[in-house]
Amino acid sequence: xxxxxxxxxxxxxxxxxxxxxxxxxxxxxxxxxxxxxxxxxxxxxxxxxxxxxxxxxxxxxxxxxxxxxxxxxxxxxxxxxxxxxxxxxxxxxxxxxxxxxxxxxxxxxxxxxxxxxxxxxxxxxxxxxxxxxxxxx
Ligand SMILES: [Zn+2]
Numbered sequence: 001x002x003x004x005x006x007x008x009x010x011x012x013x014x015x016x017x018x019x020x021x022x023x024x025x026x027x028x029x030x031x032x033x034x035x036x037x038x039x040x041x042x043x044x045x046x047x048x049x050x051x052x053x054x055x056x057x058x059x060x061x062x063x064x065x066x067x068x069x070x071x072x073x074x075x076x077x078x079x080x081x082x083x084x085x086x087x088x089x090x091x092x093x094x095x096x097x098x099x100x101x102x103x104x105x106x107x108x109x110x111x112x113x114x115x116x117x118x119x120x121x122x123x124x125x126x127x128x129x130x131x132x133x134x135x136x137x
């Protein structure tokens with residue numbers, strides 16, 4: 001437990017300001033303080049003294065902070081309309097989803113198996129697609 005003494009810290013005011021106001025850092029997992037700051041590879045909470053590393057969490061979550069891109073690299077967003085670029089087999093459907101099928105109002109999800117788009121397709125109903133088989137319309 002390391003608590004910064006209240007009052008005179010000896011830190012220059014501007015340094016304290018930059019350490020405190022960093023909205024890109026996650027809150028402290030121990031006490032939910034928003035005033036976490038970075039020191040090297042560690043994140044440090046000035047409220048309860050908890051220190052932890054972000055790098056392991058980063059490598060687990062994969063690339064680019066959850067940005068989902070279509071087959072040609074366009075960034076997708078909720079509500080986008082996309083076109084399916086190749087025929088997809090669907091259980092119980094003789095024809096499957098044909099290439100060129102438009103899918104409206106997609107919703108990005110963190111699905112299983114790389115299925116990161118939740119949508120409804122006319123004639124098929126709700127299903128999940130992979131962003132790698134669509135292209136932003
Ligand atoms: Zn804390």
